[in-house]
Every structure is written in structure tokens, then in C-alpha cells.
Amino acid sequence: MPIIEIENLTHTYMKGTPMEHVALKGAGMFVEEGECIAIIGHTGSGKSTLIQHFNGLIRPESGRVIIDGEDLSKKRVDLKSLRRKVGLVFQNPEDQIFEKLIGDDISYGPFKLGLPLKEVRERVKWAMETVGLDFKEMKDRQTFALSGGQKRKVALAGILALKPKILVLDEPTAGLDPRSRNDLLDKIKFLNKEEKLTVVFVSHNMEEVAYLADRIYVMAGGKDVLTGTPKEIFTDKDKLERYQIGTPETVQALYRLTDLGFDVNTAAFTISEASEEILKVLSGNKGVQHG
Template sequence: MRGKPIIEIENLFHTYMKGTPMEHVALKGTNMVVNEGECIAIIGHTGSGKSTLIQHFNGLIRPDSGKVIIDGIDLSKKRIDIKALRRNVGLVFQNPEDQIFEKLIGDDISYGPFKLGLPIKEVRERVKWAMNMVGLNFEEMKDRQTFALSGGQKRKVALAGILALKPKLLVLDEPTAGLDPRSRNELLDKIKSLNKIENLTVIFVSHNMEEVAYLADRVYVMANGKDVLSGTPVDIFTDKEKLQRYQIGTPETVQALYRLKDLGYNVDTSAFTISEAADEIIKVLTNGEVENHGK
């Protein structure tokens, strides 16, 4: 069950290096609404404004103009409780090294809860829970040195450090970039569990359309600093005209189904999950359409 809006963005503008020869308008009237409990994907080409947008969510960037309300906090006001905002909005950067600075895993993940002034017992419980949620064994890993971790393990530690704060909203920038297929699938399952079971609101930026199809309830498409399209994954991936207009990538399953449809086969292009697409292909095969096509 989806709740009330946790993010409300209206006509948001942001300019980097304003008044200099390097001035760049990154956001040009962006709009977005995210409800509590949703999983939202933000997609678009490099330079479309995705990263600038998500940095507004925890106050790293303040709006030049427009309305930005995050969990009831209006970022257009000069004085806001930035600590409260960042307790409730966890932002995980694409590069985990940007967030890991302690020598030991346990120390790094516990840093945030300790800064909240929580008692040691609760900090330990939060660290244990967060490590479990990302697939890191507490007893085996808590005393491991962070510099010796693989890229996938560092990504999990960075995510666990945010989860230990128990945020209301989790924001992920390219969460599986650089991961091997097994680690990628494990992390996607963890994110889905956090959203569906823990009811954590999740927003993620991704260039991987398979991830978008698997995780997202709704999708926002960014282009030239604006939101140009929004809807469910089915809405986005089955609108061929808009896919071409905005050069939106599609999951490989969708590409295969569109190819079959272009060849004249009766397939449902909205069946973009792997199991659904497999059923569509099996249906074509068992109906004998392949053998009889064109005869």
C-alpha cells in the first residue's frame, strides 16, 4: 500500500557556476512526486540532470528556484534542519570509496549510528541488521579491513552504512555499476526486499534497463535537465514511438519481443520479465507459428 508523498518537486531549476563563463544549467523545470513505499527509477542519458536532481534529496544541493519538499522539509527555506533531513534520506554514491573512511567494516557502518548518539547495544543491533540486509556476515566481516575489500563488498559496506541510520528514503546512484552478475543479482534482491518487505522508499538512478524493469514501480525519464516522460515500466517500455524519440534503452527481453512483433508474430510486448518473455516465446513455438510463418 503506497502512502502520502515523501518527495514533491515542482519547476526545479539549478545552475552550476552561475555568472561565470563555465555556467551550466543542469535542471530546467523538473517535476517529480514520489510516494512513501514506492520504488522509483530515474533514467536518461549522461548529462540529463539525474545526479544533480538526486543530490537535492538530502540537501547536498539547494534549489536555485522551484519547489523541493523532502519528507516535509522545504529546501527552498533558508533555515532547515539539515541533520534531520540526512537522517531520513540516505544517499549512496556510485563510487563506494566516497563513503568509506574507517579502517574496519564494523567501525565504518557504526559511525553514523554513533553520531546519532545511540547506545552501544542499539548501534551493534543496527550494524548487525544492516550487514545482514546487504548479505555480509556480521561475525565474519565486522573486523575485516575496508581497504582489502572487493568492489562489490565495498558497495555493500557503503549501503549498510546508510541502512544503519534507518532512513525513510534510500537514494542509489547506479547501485550495481561494476559488479559481477552474481553480486549484481544479490544486491538487486536485497534492494527489492528493503522496498517490498521493509517498506523503505527507494529511488535509484540506472542505465541498466533490466534493473529498472525488475525493481521499479514507476520510471522518470530525464532529458536536457527536464523530466520528459513518466509512468510504469510497462507504460515506458511498450511505447515504441517515445522510446525512439528519447532514445531510451530497453531490457533485452523487450528488444526480443519487439523483434518478433516486427516479424509478424503475435506477442505481448509488455511481458518484459524474463519468465513472461519466455512464456511468450514458448507460445509462439508451440503454436507452430515459426514453422508456418511466411508460407
């Protein structure tokens, strides 16, 4: 059984008012345990509304949301238990950081679970070091003085300290400088591949989608319109154009070379693979002759 299963999900904001807006119109998806899934699509396609169903922030209006075998359409859902399983990190870390000191903020959730002090400390230390925050140096530092990248790490550590089974991220690297972005992406990949944490993330950045995702869901008009691996999505030029899907810069460069008449493999979307294709063109080993 998939760890996340969504069937024909609908949601309407401000229903019955002049401001009524249908955000989801029969969306569906499934996520296997241990997968890393990217959800992409234009603003207003329903991505953020969809992921807020995963931990019960929004309850199903119609359709089914099943998380780790639990049907969230049932009235007596244990939301506390659910939110220990599903950790949701919002796009703006300020929405999740409310304590003055880093250590206090990250330990808040474990203390609420009623864990003994020793275990809370162990969890906080593990979570901080997992996201790249030195425990001794940073635990007593004030949260208001942190950079944007550090605040994202603190918000992520606060969720990880709860030891969730599923990590859900909304635009995890938005607004970060390249170094902070790459560092955070490496941490997410480590959590997924080494810690075996199931990861679902929303992103507009196709480079990070190509780097992290095992599979991609493309959303448009409140429903899923396309799904596949990064290679399947990014090499289907017709569907890229039909759904106006952005592509990693590597893919853009390779398609530009094919338009110029060079025989390159457009499925080579990782930086190392694309570099090899471009080097072959530059060396003249894989070009076409122009008359």
C-alpha cells in the same frame, strides 16, 4: 502528501562564469511513501543533480523541493535531521567508506547520532545482515581488501544503519559482476517490499529498472519528459524511439519477433513472461503464417 515532491526545479553549475552549465530546467516529480522509483536518461540529463537535492547536498536554486513535508527552500532547514531521513548511496562506494574496519565504518553514523553502544551494535548487525554481510565474520575485516561488490554493500549498510525513511541510490550496480549485481538487486527489493523503505534509484541498466521500479521518470535536457510504469514506458515504441530510451533485453527480443511478423505480447518484459512468449513462438502456437 507525497514523501518527495519536486516542482519546477532548476540548478546552474558555475553560474556567472564561462563554465556555466544549466543542469536542471524545471524538473518535477513526486514519490509516494513506499514506492520504488527509477530515474533514467542519457548522461548529462540531470539525474544525479536531481537526487542530490533530496538530502540537501544541493539546495534549491528555484522551484520547490519538499521532503517528508519539509520545504528545503527555507533557510533554516535542519540538514542533520534531513540526512537521517534520506540516505544517499553514491555511485562510487569509496566516496563513503573511510574507516579501516567494516564495523567501524558502518557504526560511524549511529555513533554520531549519540546512540548507546548496545543500539549501535544492534543497528550495525541488522544493516550488515540485511545486505548480506555476516556480522561475526566481516565486522573486523579491513575495508581496503574488499571487492567492489562488498564495498557497495558496506556503503549501503552504513546508510541503512541510520534507519532512513528514504533510500537514494546512484547507479547501484555499476561495475558489478552478474552474481553480485543480482544479489544486490534482491537486497534492494527486499528493503522496498518487506522493510517498506521508499527507494529512488538512478540507473542506465534497463533490466534492473524493469525488475525493481514501480514507476519510471525519464529525464532529458534537465527536466522530466516522461513518466509511467515499466509496462507503460517499455511498450510505447514511439516514445522509446523519440527519447532514445534503452529497453530490457527481453523487450528487444519481443520487438524483434514482432518485426519478423510474430504475434507476441511486448508487454511481457519480465524474464518469465518473455520466455513464455518465445516458447509459444517456437512451438508454433502463436506465430503468423508467412506466405
